[in-house]
Amino acid sequence: MLQPGSFAFRPFEAQPYMTLDSLGWSTDAEAGYGNDCRIRSDKGHAVFQYTLSGEGRVDSDGQTWEVPAGYGFIVRVPSEQRYYYPPEGTEPWAFVWLNICGEDALRMCDRIVEKHGPVVRLSAESQPIAIFWEMYQAVSVDRLSDPIELSAHLYKWALSLLRSDANYAAKESGIHPAIRQAKRFMRDHFAQSLTLEDIAASCGVSRSYLCRLFQKENDSPLAYLQRRRVEAAVTMLRKTDASIQSIGIRCGFDSPSYFGKTFRHYLQLTPGEFRRRTAEHPYDTVYLD
Structure with a gap:
């Protein structure tokens, strides 16, 4: 069982990548707790702090932000x-934190703040928080201290926060069953000539309702089908000698021109160019999500 604590890392030499200075879990910050980034000694660092219960405050760019449970902040x-801890606070502030350093740390944290602002809402099930707890367990229970392994965790954490929807793990678990079924149906039957009615019928909803569900994901059923x-x-262009026209037909495209137009839209190359330019594009599989 995980317990509150704090852990610091002092490698023998500086590393040319994002590194972990410290991380921790505190449950009892009250009156008098605070950090002024103008006078802290750990220059060149960035701090992420996430509230578990209680509430804190952040002053940034002349504005005061509340940081209640389910919110985190990043400061440099x-x-x-x-x-x-706010003077009017009535409950101890419980939070977890990461203190990270290095040029990559500052650069990535700046990008996160540009995307989400200094304070970001994160559910307890979100990927960034799940990654933090993975790291915390690795450090506090498994005694992980290798700087490269810790940095791998940090990059994964930072990249998860750079997503437009940093709560995507929670969102994924809440995907409507009709969308799941529709996506499965399109993946299995992409070679067939499918209509919206066919896709909607496969998951037992109307076409208009299905489109509304996909719109919530900033997508559409037919765009999803096109990408598949x-x-x-x-894959067929790389792994078979079939003609481009036959590949288009086998992948569900009604005409060679439509196949070429759609392929170019996603890959900025015609099917023929992609097949010829193997040295520049040596991969057999491309994921378009």
């Missing part, structure tokens, strides 16, 4: 930022 050191067809075409 040094900067004109500070975070603290192009992916299949890429």
